[in-house]
Amino acid sequence: MMPSMEFLVATGIGWVAACGIWLLLRGRTFPVVLGLMVLGYAVNVFIFAMGRLWSNAPPIIGAGGQQIADPLPQALVLTAIVIGFATTGFAIELALRSRHESGTDHVDGKPDDDTGSRS
């Protein structure tokens, strides 16, 4: 039996979110920013899926009885994407500035001890 679309989408979102959280917990700013982006993608697909998964259904109310795809989550996702784009841009700029100012890309602004190679 084919896995259902719900199963694929749900595990997909879960996997992407897990990757995002793992990256978010890294010690350097670049993976952290990547983690925020990936987590953002997972959240966007999640919002999209909250309108339920429909195929062959228009997002507008047509003739009576026809099934429709919920257009509202799509509008919400659009807003979330725009905001996510802006904040990611800001986070990248901030990470660069912090690297420039402190001389390290560690999130705590100090070189860590275990690698030690960074002068």
Add this chain to the structure above:
Amino acid sequence: MMGWLDHLPAMPVLLPALTAIVLLLLGDHGGSEHSLRRLRLTGRIAIVSALIGLAIATRLTMQAADGPIMVYRMGEWPAPFGIVLVVDRLSAMMMLLTSLVAVPVLLYANGGWAGHGRYFHALFQFQLMGLNGAFASGDLFNLFVFFEVLLIASYVLMMHGLGRERLRVGVHYVVLNLAASALFLIGVALMYALTGTLNMADLALRVPQVQGPDAVVLQVAGLTLLVVFGFKAALAPLSVWLPATYAASSAPVAALFAIMTKVGVYAIWRVHGVIFGDAAGPSANLVEPLLLPLAVVTSVVGVLGMLAAQTLPRLVAWLTVASVGTILVAVGLFDASAWSAALYYTAHSTLTVAGLFLLVELVAAQRGDVGERIEPASPVAQPVMLGLMMLLVAASSIGLPPLPGFIGKLMLLQASMGHGQVVLVWSVVLLVGFASLLGLARAGSTLFWHVRTDLPSGASGASAPLVLATSTLLALSVAMSVFAAPLQRYTQAAATQLLDRKAYFDAVLGEQGGAAARPTRPYTGQTGAAR
């Protein structure tokens, strides 16, 4: 045809937005003589705009005090389909509080800080827009959008003046907030999936209809939102980010941020107090078992942080955490008179903390190299004035009569009588008051009495606008004591209004509400039409 007064609920959002655009178009100063004139010009525009905002907020509060809930429908689309701004007594009071903090803080920033970085005034206006928007927003997704507006402005404001420490803390602040925003979206999306609406009044109607396993998922959504709002409000255990962030920010920015934690409190009120309130069916009183214990922990952690603080801004930042804890204890009692106390205490603690952030910078500036560290230093140039201001504000935040901190705590203690946790509430509130007395007395005596005359004392007095701005905030917080009776009537009315669900539905939803609330589309496991 609408009169211009009908558009008043939208003005607190529109005015700062337009002002910010004008300020952006006017451009930034670059350091030359011509640019300094431009800095002064932008500073004046910002102050004038903030004063107009104050007038609008005052008018809205007066209208809310004796009138019904004001609902502003964008483009005349009926709720719950269109976007609504809802201004009730709680919203109006929070907007007024925002303006009351903003005007003195802008005055203070014009005394020097505004020139230490770029586009301070434009960002400040965007922050005000986000704050007012969050307080006026009538649906959950707009609440998210305005949260983002105020956060994005706050990211840049927090790093105003730059420097290594601000950037280091700034990275943490931004990353944590972006992660919290992701959680916010997950919570909002789940709420939508189960109820089919995001309008807060409509949600309050539909949440009780969600039954069975769906109700469990809905409660997950509600608790996810509690994590997000608790993070913004610095509810323990999510309060650790706050002291570092606020202490690293420049004084006027930290003073403005005093209102930002209250946005989290406000959102908890709206979502967990009203939507997941008494009448929410299977999800009723969702956070009641959690909020009170967490709030108690927050106040204790805050006051312990105060006792351990090594610098003045850290001390004030931990005081912020402790006061948020006290407010949330009152919110967590879920009762009209406790909510009234919470509102009164919110106004008091916002003004006090904002004033303290400004005051400690004035003090630190006169202490030579020791600066903001709580250590003996050369005597300050204006010991009598600064000492008296410090004494006043410390006595008020500890809760000594007849200052407003005392009245707020008294209201809270009275409201907790008869509640199951009365012993816990009394002992924590009183012990926290005593411990903050220790913390502030330790800092105050080191600052003003334990002076070292052997150090060179070249400090000059603070300039008049800075003193004026700081004392305005302190005077406002004392005025709350003088006008305690009308204020208490107002907060009591606001709390009663929050619990009056029918009036809220009628105002926001009108004909569409109540009867039209239909069960949400159940999840059947069928995937669309083309199977």
